Amino acid sequence: MTAITLDANSKFSIFEGRTAHVRCWTYLGMMVGMAAMAMFAGDGYVEDSYIFQLFSLEGAKWMAGGGVVGMAYGFTTSKDKFRAFRFSEILVPWIDGAVLMIALMGLYTLFEPSQAMISYKDQSNLFSGRVVMTMNVMLLFSALCYVSYLFAPASFIGKLGTITAWIGVYAGGSALLLRWYESYLLMGGDIGHAPVSNLYEVFILLFCVICIVYLTLESRHQARALGAFVLPIVSAGVFFAIWLESIGQSDIKPLVPALQSYWMKIHVPLNFVGYGSFAVACAAGAAWLVRNKIEERNPNAAMLAVFPSLKQLDQLSYKAVAIGFPAFTLATILGAAWAAEAWGGYWSWDPKETWALIVWLVFGAYLHARFSHGLQGKILAWWAVLGFLVTIFCFVGVNMYLSGLHSYGQLT
Amino acid sequence: MSFINKTFKPILTRLGSMPVAILLLVLLAVASVIGTVLKQNQDQADYLHQFGPTWYWTFRSLGLFDMYHTWWFIAILALLMFSLAACLLRNVPRFIKEMKSRKGTLSDSARKHMEHKFDLNLDNKAKAIATIKASLPDWKWMETKVQQADGEVLWLRGDKGRFHKMGYIVVHTAMLIILIGGWMSVQFGFRGNMAVPENAKESEISFLKGTGIEYLKMPFEIRCDDFSVNFFSTGAPSEFRSTLTILEDGKEMMTSDIIVNEPLYYKGVRIYQASFGDGGSMVDLNLFRLTKKGNLDTVKGQIYTTFEDPYSDASLELKDFRPYNIENMAEAGKPKDFKDMGPSVDFVIRGKGLQPVLVRSFMEPFIIDDQNQGTIMMISKSGDTRDFESYSLGLDFSDPKEWQLFQAFVHRLPTDDKATQQDNLDAFRAALDEVYPDERPANLPMLGNRVIQALKVLPDMPWPFVPILKDYDQKYYTGLQVAKDPGMDVVWIGSGLLVFGLCIMFYVAHRKVWIKVSDVQDGVALQVTGLSNRNPIAFEQEFEDLEAQIKTAYEQRNEQGASI
Numbered sequence: 017m018t019a020i021t022l023d024a025n026s027k028f029s030i031f032e033g034r035t036a037h038v039r040c041w042t043y044l045g046m047m048v049g050m051a052a053m054a055m056f057a058g059d060g061y062v063e064d065s066y067i068f069q070l071f072s073l074e075g076a077k078w079m080a081g082g083g084v085v086g087m088a089y090g091f092t093t094s095k096d097k098f099r100a101f102r103f104s105e106i107l108v109p110w111i112d113g114a115v116l117m118i119a120l121m122g123l124y125t126l127f128e129p130s131q132a133m134i135s136y137k138d139q140s141n142l143f144s145g146r147v148v149m150t151m152n153v154m155l156l157f158s159a160l161c162y163v164s165y166l167f168a169p170a171s172f173i174g175k176l177g178t179i180t181a182w183i184g185v186y187a188g189g190s191a192l193l194l195r196w197y198e199s200y201l202l203m204g205g206d207i208g209h210a211p212v213s214n215l216y217e218v219f220i221l222l223f224c225v226i227c228i229v230y231l232t233l234e235s236r237h238q239a240r241a242l243g244a245f246v247l248p249i250v251s252a253g254v255f256f257a258i259w260l261e262s263i264g265q266s267d268i269k270p271l272v273p274a275l276q277s278y279w280m281k282i283h284v285p286l287n288f289v290g291y292g293s294f295a296v297a298c299a300a301g302a303a304w305l306v307r308n309k310i311e312e313r314n315p316n317a318a319m320l321a322v323f324p325s326l327k328q329l330d331q332l333s334y335k336a337v338a339i340g341f342p343a344f345t346l347a348t349i350l351g352a353a354w355a356a357e358a359w360g361g362y363w364s365w366d367p368k369e370t371w372a373l374i375v376w377l378v379f380g381a382y383l384h385a386r387f388s389h390g391l392q393g394k395i396l397a398w399w400a401v402l403g404f405l406v407t408i409f410c411f412v413g414v415n416m417y418l419s420g421l422h423s424y425g426q427l428t
Numbered sequence: 429m430s431f432i433n434k435t436f437k438p439i440l441t442r443l444g445s446m447p448v449a450i451l452l453l454v455l456l457a458v459a460s461v462i463g464t465v466l467k468q469n470q471d472q473a474d475y476l477h478q479f480g481p482t483w484y485w486t487f488r489s490l491g492l493f494d495m496y497h498t499w500w501f502i503a504i505l506a507l508l509m510f511s512l513a514a515c516l517l518r519n520v521p522r523f524i525k526e527m528k529s530r531k532g533t534l535s536d537s538a539r540k541h542m543e544h545k546f547d548l549n550l551d552n553k554a555k556a557i558a559t560i561k562a563s564l565p566d567w568k569w570m571e572t573k574v575q576q577a578d579g580e581v582l583w584l585r586g587d588k589g590r591f592h593k594m595g596y597i598v599v600h601t602a603m604l605i606i607l608i609g610g611w612m613s614v615q616f617g618f619r620g621n622m623a624v625p626e627n628a629k630e631s632e633i634s635f636l637k638g639t640g641i642e643y644l645k646m647p648f649e650i651r652c653d654d655f656s657v658n659f660f661s662t663g664a665p666s667e668f669r670s671t672l673t674i675l676e677d678g679k680e681m682m683t684s685d686i687i688v689n690e691p692l693y694y695k696g697v698r699i700y701q702a703s704f705g706d707g708g709s710m711v712d713l714n715l716f717r718l719t720k721k722g723n724l725d726t727v728k729g730q731i732y733t734t735f736e737d738p739y740s741d742a743s744l745e746l747k748d749f750r751p752y753n754i755e756n757m758a759e760a761g762k763p764k765d766f767k768d769m770g771p772s773v774d775f776v777i778r779g780k781g782l783q784p785v786l787v788r789s790f791m792e793p794f795i796i797d798d799q800n801q802g803t804i805m806m807i808s809k810s811g812d813t814r815d816f817e818s819y820s821l822g823l824d825f826s827d828p829k830e831w832q833l834f835q836a837f838v839h840r841l842p843t844d845d846k847a848t849q850q851d852n853l854d855a856f857r858a859a860l861d862e863v864y865p866d867e868r869p870a871n872l873p874m875l876g877n878r879v880i881q882a883l884k885v886l887p888d889m890p891w892p893f894v895p896i897l898k899d900y901d902q903k904y905y906t907g908l909q910v911a912k913d914p915g916m917d918v919v920w921i922g923s924g925l926l927v928f929g930l931c932i933m934f935y936v937a938h939r940k941v942w943i944k945v946s947d948v949q950d951g952v953a954l955q956v957t958g959l960s961n962r963n964p965i966a967f968e969q970e971f972e973d974l975e976a977q978i979k980t981a982y983e984q985r986n987e988q989g990a991s992i
Contacts, residue, residue, distance in 0.1 A: 102969075136661075137765065203661060236965065270660040273667055273688035342930040349923040358689045360700040360909035361619055362919060363610065365496040367464035374457050381453060388446060418464050 031109055033101055038090035040104035043111045045086015046079045053078035063278070064200070064208055113186075120190035125197060136202045139267050144198055147191035148220060148261075152254050154184035155223060159251040162243035169322040174240050181227050181247065188224040192217065199268045207270040212284040215415060216266045219257040221285060222411075223250050225292030229339060233296065233332055239324045242332060245299035245306075256412075279354035286347035291411055293340025294379070298404030300333035301397035308394065330392055333400045341379050348372050367418040371410035378403045443507070444514025452508045459504065463495040469636045494638050502614075509607045516600050523593045530590075532572025533583045534942040534957055544958035544971045550982060551951035560584060560943065563981035564974070567941060584943040592938040592961065598929030605922030612915030618644055619911040624652040625707030626903050629675060633910045646910065649675040650699065653683065655904040657704060662766055663754025668704050670906040696912055703907030706731045709749040711773050712899040713789075716825065718889055722835040724828060726898060731773075740892035742779035749773050751902055753790070769794065773897045776811065782890055786811045791897040793824040800824055800871070802878045803896060822882030825896040830875070833863045834882055937962040941974070954978075 030039065050070060054061040057074060069075050094101075127143045128134075134142065161177030192211045200208035211217045230246040233239060260266060307323045324332065351372070352362040363369060382399050385391040442448060466487070475493060476484045491498035539545060550556045561569050567586030574581045620633030629651040634643050654671040667687055674681045674694050686692045691700040708731050715725045715737070729735040735744045753769040770792035778784045788806035795801065803825040806816040823830045836859035842851045856876065860868065869875055886894070937960045944955040958974070960967035 206666070207660060270662060270664055270666060273665060276667070277689040279689075338934045342927065342934055345930055346927050349927065352923070353920070356913075356916060357691065358700070360691070360698060360702070360911040361613075361913065362916060365460075365463060365468070370460045370464045374460055377453050377457050381450065384446070384450075414464070 032105055034094040036108045037094045037101045037104040038087060040108045040111070041090030041093075042083050042087040043108070043115075045082040045084070045089070047082070048086070049078040049080070049082020050075075052082065064205065067196075117186060117189040117193060120186060121193035121197065124190065124194050128198070128201070131201065134198075134201050136207075136268075139202070142195075142198050144191045144194040145261075145266070147187050147194060148257075151184045151187035151191060151220070151223070152258060154180045154187060155227070155247065155254050156251050158184060158243075159247035162240070162247045166241060166244050166319055166322055174243075177243055177247070178231065178234065178240065181231060181243070185224050185227045185231070188220050188227075192220055192224075195268065202268060203270070207268065209271045209276075210281045212280060213271055213275055214265065214269065215412070216257060216260045218284060218288060219253055219260065221288050222292055222295075223253055223257075225288050226250055226253075226295045229289075229293050229296045229336060230299070233335060237324070237328065237332060239328065239332055241322045241324060242300060242303055242329070245303045246296055249295055249299055274358055277354065277358065279350065279357070283347055283350045283354055286343055286350065290340045290344025290347055291407055293336045293343065294375075294400075294404050294407045297333045297336035297340065297400040300329050300336060301400030301404075304329040304333065304393070304397035305401070308397075326393065330396065333397065334386065337379060337382060337400070341383065344372075344376065344379070348376065367414050368410070371406075371414050375403070375407050375410045378406050441514070441518065443511050444516075444518050449508075449511045449515065452504060452511055456504050456508065459495065459501055462492065466492055466495070468496070469494055472639055488639065491638065494636065497638070505607065505610075509604065509611075512600055512604045512607070516597070516604065520597055523597055527590060527593050530570055530585060530587065532570060532585045532942075533574060534944070539942075539955070539957050542957050542959060543964070544960075544968065546956050546975050548954040548956065548975070548978065549948065549951060550954065553945065553947065553952040555985060556952050556954065556982065557582070557584070557945060559982045559985050560978060563977060579947060582945040584941075584945060586941040586943075588939040589936040590938060592932060592936050595929050595931075595933030595936065598925055599933060600929075602922045602925035602929055605925065606919050607922075609915040609918030609920075609922055612918055613913045614915075617911065617913040617915060619909070619913070620644060621702065622650065622908045622910055623705070623707075623905045624650055624670075624672075624908060625905040626652050626655050628652065628707070646697070647676070648681070648694070650908065650910075651675055652906050655704060655707075655906045657904070659752060659754070661754075663752060663768070665704075668701060668906075670701055670908070672699065672906075672908075696914070698911050698913070700909040700911070701906065702909040705905055705907065706749045707903040707905030708732050709903045710901040711746065711749060711897060713744070713773070714825065714828075714896045714898045715893040716831055716896065717893045718886065718891065722831070722838075724831065725893075737892070740779065742777060742782065742892050744895060745776040745778065747774040747776060747786070749900060749902065751900075757796075771897060771900060773900075774813075775895070777891060777895070779892070783809070784811070785809050786813070786816075787895070788813075788816060789895055789897050791826065791900075793826055794820075799874060800878075802881065819885065820881060821885055821894065822878045822880070823886075824878070825894065829863055829869075830878075833859055833875075834879055834886075836862045837879060838883070937967065939967060939970070941971075 030036065053069070053075060054066060057078060058069070070079070124143050124147060129141050129143075139145075158177045158180035161173050161180060165171075165174035165177055195211040195217065196208075199211070212221060226246060227250065230243065234243065303323065304326060307320065307326060307329065310317050310320060310323075311326075323329070348369075351369070355364065355369075356362040378399075382396065382403060385399065386396060470493070472493075475487070479487060487493060491500075495501055561584075564586065567588055568590070570585045570587075572583040572585065574583060618633070618635070620635035622630050622633045624630045629649045631646045631649040632643050633646065634641050636642075651673040652670055653673055655668070657668045658666045660666045669685055669687045671683065671685050672692060673683045682694065684692050686699065686701045688701045691698045693699075711729050711731065713727050713729060713735070715727060717723050717725070717739075725739075727735060727737075729744065729746050731746045731749050733746060735746065737743065750772050753772050754766050755769055757765045757767045770790055772788050772790045774786060774788050776784055776786050786808040790803060790805070793800050793802055794804045802820060802822045804818050804820050806818050808815040808817070823834055825831065837856055840855035840858050842855065856879070939958065939960045941959075942957045944953075944957075946953050946955075956975070956978075958967065958971045
């Protein structure tokens with residue numbers, strides 16, 4: 017999360033140089049402290065109570081201890097003039113973003129209805145629902161802004177699109193965290209689990225991932241016009257999620273035994289890094305095709321000034337694939353590892369697995385076309401678009417139309 | 429040797445070529461799609477019903493019902509493996525050669541076209557070279573001396589991420605390793621299911637092969653010492669746990685608990701908790717005879733056996749027992765309201781002139797808002813549990829007195845058509861006096877209503893008796909998946925390499941820097957040029973830093989030199 021407050025002109029920035037370095041190592045130290053607490057403190061690691069333990073006095077001690085050690089290391093190493101701080105400068109905004117999300121989640125818990133008002137049977141009064149609504153509104157509004165930006169590039173509206181998209185990301189991310197917390201409030205804490213267990217939850221995750229991947233590319237490559245293609249894809253998803261909610265798919269439900277594993281927290285989010293990146297690649301491909309069409313009709317069209325060049329769009333599409341492909345590969349492998357542990361075989365030709373393989377082959381072929389055959393431009397733009405359609409089928413279609421071992425993603 | 433070269437080289441070249449690889453990949457993708465759309469390994473009768481005989485036999489002869497194990501599908505995978513191997517054999521030497529070759533110099537015309545460059549003039553040649561080498565050790569410097577007309581020119585070339593091309597090799601090798609691992613799993617491994625009832629042992633697994641089921645004997649026996657299930661309040665199972673003992677030649681080798689996601693490992697074989705079901709529970713059934721006598725028999729039965737009634741020609745094939753039946757009682761759209769309907773037994777009732785139907789009989793009456801609604805029974809005419817419809821029998825069959833009351837009432841009911849409402853009521857009162865002589869039962873109006881409901885339903889029942897679950901002694905079976913997979917570790921090694929290789933491919937850029945060091949009048953001129961094969965934006969930053977670093981390091985060296 018390259019934070020929007022990052023200002024390239026200011027002399028001193030907490031996101032650059034030594035400050036970033038020291039902060040980064042403080043964070044890393046705290047994380048080591050958290051891990052150490054899981055390993056050595058008290059009765060050891062118990063998944064359901066670990067988070068609560070973190071926010072207790074004991075957790076504060078471990079984190080502070082780790083933080084101080086990390087900070088000390090950061091200070092001693094920051095004296096070296098020639099040391100490149102790039103690693104820290106890249107990492108620190110992401111951790112900042114995560115901390116902000118957790119802080120927002122903590123803030124929301126104050127608005128949660130009292131325990132007596134919370135029931136499994138009627139979850140409509142949980143606060144996360146409202147935060148998700150905020151996210152929906154923000155993302156839809158952002159899509160509007162980005163599309164308007166194509167026609168009014170000089171105005172404030174483009175910036176507004178970026179800002180609302182970021183607000184949407186923070187709302188979505190913190191809403192998911194809040195759902196995690198809320199799942200422990202229901203049924204006396206018996207059903208607490210990470211919010212990546214059904215279609216509704218992973219849709220929210222997907223919006224956040226798409227927006228984060230896109231916004232990162234936007235800030236690094238000044239490619240704001242791309243938002244007019246990314247955010248409408250997200251908006252379509254938002255409408256789908258609203259529909260899911262309307263048919264009662266948004267309830268927090270207990271996990272089936274097969275999903276009760278730490279693998280779920282790794283496999284599912286990583287998969288969505290893949291899906292989300294492919295969505296951005298698709299948007300860049302679509303933008304390429306649109307720009308190409310405009311150029312063919314009228315090479316002097318005013319709108320062309322807003323668009324990144326064809327070459328840039330081609331690069332952006334590739335960059336998104338370059339993020340998504342390794343993540344998707346790793347996610348599939350970890351999925352296989354989980355399957356080996358839960359189902360007795362790493363590969364069962366389950367529809368979901370098979371479609372994941374097809375998606376992998378499609379994007380693998382994309383990379384070959386690009387590097388072995390030097391293809392660029394139109395064909396690859398179409399490839400990225402169609403590749404995303406295959407991805408959508410793998411994600412939603414398989415759950416809705418084909419049954420199999422992944423059937424917990426199904427609508428019930 | 430030349431024969432081999434002549435015969436195999438062209439085949440290798442052809443097989444390892446891109447078009448062949450793409451053809452294979454497309455074939456693999458299309459075949460995989462078929463396999464997902466056409467449900468695999470279902471019951472053959474279902475397929476026949478679904479497609480009709482012509483298509484059924486066409487699909488069957490192509491092996492589409494177990495497609496991922498047909499010879500042609502495996503052939504595609506094998507060809508892909510050879511194609512990968514051929515591609516590697518052809519390209520690896522070239523890649524290695526390219527990686528090794530480092531051209532030390534850069535022509536002026538080439539430099540002109542490059543984006544990243546700067547010139548720097550310093551006063552001391554030796555010091556400049558030493559500074560560069562010392563302050564930028566990451567770059568792996570190489571020196572080239574070129575004699576020119578105006579004297580000797582020194583070139584420094586530095587590289588970062590030279591192993592970038594290794595990424596391609598690693599990725600493709602990794603895929604080959606994964607395919608080999610997969611082949612080993614299929615060739616030397618097995619995977620099948622086993623159902624072990626509580627306190628029983630089993631040593632045979634069954635698995636699907638093609639259109640049939642095959643069995644395999646394990647070198648050990650598995651005994652299920654205990655099985656337990658925990659449920660959420662929604663009725664969904666939250667955890668099921670088996671205590672298993674492994675026996676070899678009757679000797680206990682080990683005992684361990686397993687749950688889903690936590691398998692047991694014994695001599696290369698993994699034993700997974702997969703499912704559970706009824707392992708032959710004993711049930712007591714009350715048969716309320718729908719005869720004139722209306723007597724009540726209690727009979728014993730066991731799940732998975734058939735009870736033959738000696739007094740009529742009816743039989744009950746006992747199918748399943750469930751200790752809980754948690755149902756959502758709320759109407760659609762309303763907040764959920766889960767309720768446990770208590771234990772139930774499923775059976776198919778058969779008999780002369782009877783339509784065989786699947787029945788779910790409950791032990792306890794149905795109670796809403798503390799009101800006893802009498803016993804209900806679920807009946808499915810198709811035999812599928814999804815088609816269950818519930819019927820209210822009126823009486824609470826868990827209380828034999830209500831049956832007695834009903835019988836007494838039916839016997840007293842006036843049979844002629846002239847009977848008035850008052851006659852009926854008198855009959856009911858008389859029946860009450862007989863069955864409840866001392867005290868009237870609570871909630872009499874409700875009981876009256878239920879008796880009337882029973883009067884509507886029971887005489888029309890085609891069965892000779894009403895079978896109601898009375899008592900049970902539950903016994904589970906634990907469903908285990910037993911698998912041996914000698915290729916698994918190979919696959920993991922391949923997978924690790926694959927991810928590692930991809931990371932190199934995508935995130936490591938091969939960056940090159942050339943520095944032309946030529947003597948000028950009062951010192952030395954450095955012409956620095958940089959090139960990266962990916963991520964130009966990051967390289968721009970890195971290259972800018974490079975300039976600053978050289979300058980500062982040189983100045984520092986000056987200061988140090990002065991102080992000495």
